[in-house]
Amino acid sequence: MAKIIEKRLIRLPDVFYFKVQAPRLSARARPGQFVVIRLHEKGERIPLSLADINPEEGTISLIVMAVGKTTYEMSLLKEGDEILDLCGPLGKPTEIEKVGRVVLVGGGFGVAPLYPIGREFKAAGNEVITILGARSADLVIYEREMNLVSDRVIITTNDGSRGVKGLVTDALQGLLSSEAAELVMAVGPGVMMKAVAETTRAYGVKTVVSLNPLMIDGTGMCGGCRVLVGGKTKFACIDGPEFDGHQVNWDSLLCRQRMYVHEERLAFEEWKKRHAHMFVQED
Amino acid sequence: MDKHRSERIMPERTPIPEQDPLVRRRNFEEVSLGYNPEQAVREAQRCLQCKKPLCIDGCPVHVPIPKFIALIKEGNFQQALSEIKRVNLLPGVCGRVCPQERQCEGRCTLGKRHQPVAIGALERFAADWDMKHGVNGSVKQLSATGKRVAIIGSGPSGLTCAYDLAMLGHSVVIFEALHEPGGVLVYGIPEFRLPKSIVQQEIDTLREMGVEIITNAVVGKLITMEEILREFDACFIGTGAGFPRFMGIEGEELCGVYSANEFLTRANLMRAYNFPEYDTPIKVGDRVAVVGGGNVAMDAVRTALRLGAEEAMIIYRRSMSELPARVEEVRHAREEGVRFELCTNPVRIIGEDGWVAGIECVRMNLCGIDETGRKRPEPIPGSEFVIEVDIVIMAIGTGANPVLTENTEELRLNSRGYIIADEETGRTSIEGVFAGGDIVTGSATVISAMGTGRKAAKAIHEYLQSKKRRPSISAPA
Numbered sequence: 001m002a003k004i005i006e007k008r009l010i011r012l013p014d015v016f017y018f019k020v021q022a023p024r025l026s027a028r029a030r031p032g033q034f035v036v037i038r039l040h041e042k043g044e045r046i047p048l049s050l051a052d053i054n055p056e057e058g059t060i061s062l063i064v065m066a067v068g069k070t071t072y073e074m075s076l077l078k079e080g081d082e083i084l085d086l087c088g089p090l091g092k093p094t095e096i097e098k099v100g101r102v103v104l105v106g107g108g109f110g111v112a113p114l115y116p117i118g119r120e121f122k123a124a125g126n127e128v129i130t131i132l133g134a135r136s137a138d139l140v141i142y143e144r145e146m147n148l149v150s151d152r153v154i155i156t157t158n159d160g161s162r163g164v165k166g167l168v169t170d171a172l173q174g175l176l177s178s179e180a181a182e183l184v185m186a187v188g189p190g191v192m193m194k195a196v197a198e199t200t201r202a203y204g205v206k207t208v209v210s211l212n213p214l215m216i217d218g219t220g221m222c223g224g225c226r227v228l229v230g231g232k233t234k235f236a237c238i239d240g241p242e243f244d245g246h247q248v249n250w251d252s253l254l255c256r257q258r259m260y261v262h263e264e265r266l267a268f269e270e271w272k273k274r275h276a277h278m279f280v281q282e283d
Numbered sequence: 284m285d286k287h288r289s290e291r292i293m294p295e296r297t298p299i300p301e302q303d304p305l306v307r308r309r310n311f312e313e314v315s316l317g318y319n320p321e322q323a324v325r326e327a328q329r330c331l332q333c334k335k336p337l338c339i340d341g342c343p344v345h346v347p348i349p350k351f352i353a354l355i356k357e358g359n360f361q362q363a364l365s366e367i368k369r370v371n372l373l374p375g376v377c378g379r380v381c382p383q384e385r386q387c388e389g390r391c392t393l394g395k396r397h398q399p400v401a402i403g404a405l406e407r408f409a410a411d412w413d414m415k416h417g418v419n420g421s422v423k424q425l426s427a428t429g430k431r432v433a434i435i436g437s438g439p440s441g442l443t444c445a446y447d448l449a450m451l452g453h454s455v456v457i458f459e460a461l462h463e464p465g466g467v468l469v470y471g472i473p474e475f476r477l478p479k480s481i482v483q484q485e486i487d488t489l490r491e492m493g494v495e496i497i498t499n500a501v502v503g504k505l506i507t508m509e510e511i512l513r514e515f516d517a518c519f520i521g522t523g524a525g526f527p528r529f530m531g532i533e534g535e536e537l538c539g540v541y542s543a544n545e546f547l548t549r550a551n552l553m554r555a556y557n558f559p560e561y562d563t564p565i566k567v568g569d570r571v572a573v574v575g576g577g578n579v580a581m582d583a584v585r586t587a588l589r590l591g592a593e594e595a596m597i598i599y600r601r602s603m604s605e606l607p608a609r610v611e612e613v614r615h616a617r618e619e620g621v622r623f624e625l626c627t628n629p630v631r632i633i634g635e636d637g638w639v640a641g642i643e644c645v646r647m648n649l650c651g652i653d654e655t656g657r658k659r660p661e662p663i664p665g666s667e668f669v670i671e672v673d674i675v676i677m678a679i680g681t682g683a684n685p686v687l688t689e690n691t692e693e694l695r696l697n698s699r700g701y702i703i704a705d706e707e708t709g710r711t712s713i714e715g716v717f718a719g720g721d722i723v724t725g726s727a728t729v730i731s732a733m734g735t736g737r738k739a740a741k742a743i744h745e746y747l748q749s750k751k752r753r754p755s756i757s758a759p760a
Contacts, residue, residue: 024505024506025505028504028505028506038462042554042557042560042561042562043561043562044553044561044562044563045462045553045563069562070562084462085462085498085499086499087460087461087462087499087500087501087505088501088504088505089504089505090501090504216545216548216549216553216563217460217461217548219460219461219501219504219684219686220525220526220684220685220686221470221525221526221527221544221548221684222527222542222544222545222548223527223529223541223542223544223545224541224542224545226529226536227536228536233529233531233535233536238685238686249536251637252536252537252637255537255538255637256536256538256637258538259538259539259566260564260566263558263559263564264564266559267558267559267562267564270559271559
């Protein structure tokens with residue numbers, strides 16, 4: 001059991017920040033790692049990236065977007081509530097060393113893990129440039145946090161309502177064509193990470209991506225999170241979650257991520273029916 | 284054997300009631316219903332009470348078989364269970380999942396001329412009878428020694444080791460990576476073969492004995508071995524061989540391809556058969572192919588049937604006589620209508636829009652003998668053919684999970700990643716650290732893992748008694 005000690009809505013209407021009490025976990029966790037949670041006895045196990053690690057406080061932070069049944073249920077938890085199962089830290093930490101200029105690319109609510117990662121890169125003496133992308137200005141999250149750990153933050157929006165109009169890859173392309181970078185690191189939706197890897201390939205810049213395949217145990221037991229990297233089968237939970245973006249077989253990953261789309265929708269619909277009072281306006 | 288004696292022997296064992304195959308193939312209730320008291324007594328009467336019982340030698344934990352059977356024969360069921368429980372914490376589990384035909388029953392004297400005594404069914408009867416009547420055997424623990432032992436992994440070897448050490452008065456803490464204790468007993472073996480309530484009961488016994496179980500605790504990640512050795516006087520590693528293998532053929536990354544571990548974990552641990560009441564989904568499809576011939580393959584194929592597959596089949600590269608699964612599981616699978624494609628090996632999985640559409644196989648010829656003493660399968664050129672399926676489940680074995688071992692440099696491993704441990708004591712390269720079960724032996728059976736847990740418990744007890752100072756990871760023996 002892990003107690004929620006802080007909860008905030010960080011982006012309307014559905015992105016939430018949770019600070020969770022986990023003393024031992026926070027003492028062991030490193031940037032780039034993740035946890036697996038289960039909310040209740042009938043719940044599924046889902047992996048969540050570490051959005052922050054605070055060993056002094058004995059806490060970790062998680063960012064959740066309410067898109068399906070489990071994440072919606074989590075969004076209803078309040079400060080003081082407990083998460084039934086919290087398991088971690090899992091996966092390998094980000095390899096952080098002084099390399100020179102590091103470009104961090106984040107899209108959607110997937111930017112969260114970049115905050116602790118960026119902080120460590122900065123502390124290791126790197127120049128950190130962050131590119132944050134969203135569909136529109138109001139959907140940008142973690143800008144303040146990323147400003148704290150970056151030398152520069154570039155915002156991109158699809159509609160041009162903030163920063164550069166276009167995708168993160170447009171900004172990245174612009175950056176790489178004028179400045180050299182030693183490392184690009186991308187976290188976000190699969191399609192975005194794929195596009196980032198394709199953009200950087202031409203520049204020969206090392207590109208690390210943090211993959212988010214479906215997972216059950218998170219400890220190498222089920223093999224559900226397997227991805228093809230450089231033609232070899234790797235388990236994202238124990239070999240990753242970070243891999244060389246130029247080696248990842250993206251098509252297979254993106255397809256496997258959608259394996260249960262139908263069931264996920266069904267479960268969410270069933271649940272909404274049972275909680276109809278909360279969805280009055282949407283009906 | 285004298286004439287008089289052979290006359291009163293019933294040559295055939297008392298049949299064990301089972302659910303009708305056509306009914307049970309669509310439900311998750313237990314297949315074998317077990318003996319009632321009358322049937323159990325009748326079967327117990329078949330035991331010859333040999334002076335030198337070979338059956339005990341056939342049991343990895345040396346259950347006093349003739350003794351408990353004699354007690355059942357007298358109708359003293361509770362005493363029978365107590366007799367078993369002196370050496371075996373998990374009689375309800377072992378009676379159900381041990382490969383008795385290769386162990387106790389395989390050595391039964393009666394079996395030389397007739398059917399062997401149904402030892403497994405009798406063990407199960409004793410456990411179930413007592414559970415039903417709420418007596419649960421009697422255990423007497425020795426007084427507290429003040430020594431603390433950490434057990435890593437709550438599968439069969441860890442549970443047995445914990446039980447023996449708690450009996451000896453040591454304080455035991457079990458660290459389990461998943462949210463529920465039991466290891467393969469809860470994530471791997473299906474409800475219809477081993478009901479979760481049986482496992483739960485046996486784990487409750489441990490808790491009543493004062494054993495603490497900490498779930499969601501991944502040693503090597505959340506806790507290091509160094510910390511374990513700082514906080515405990517000794518440690519047993521029983522993390523199992525839960526790392527699923529794939530064949531390395533084309534198409535294994537398609538949607539619709541599972542490892543048996545994933546398929547069974549979804550169905551068993553996560554109760555996906557109750558989706559959407561339980562959140563975890565599972566794909567079944569109309570036609571399911573399971574690759575492999577062991578108990579895990581049988582569990583997977585029979586689970587697929589129960590989840591509603593129209594057709595579920597085993598694809599195995601050798602013939603029926605080489606199938607490594609328990610005889611009973613194979614019989615049950617056949618009765619339930621599982622199709623067997625034998626002497627057949629997959630060469631690739633065929634995809635359509637990212638999903639499994641079929642599996643291309645080649646027929647195999649059995650010729651010569653390989654290094655394991657089994658017939659060597661060789662592909663027959665030109666015999667390739669395609670079976671249309673929507674789900675493929677790989678049940679071709681598991682390897683050593685690296686999570687603990689790669690984060691513990693001082694622990695010596697063999698070339699396949701298993702922990703090197705003394706066969707008799709479980710002693711590893713780190714002082715005070717013992718290991719057993721599949722993480723030492725590679726994939727084996729529940730009972731053999733229990734046997735290693737027992738041996739290690741004995742060695743740990745001796746180690747604790749001889750040891751004054753706590754061990755330190757920086758000063759290995």
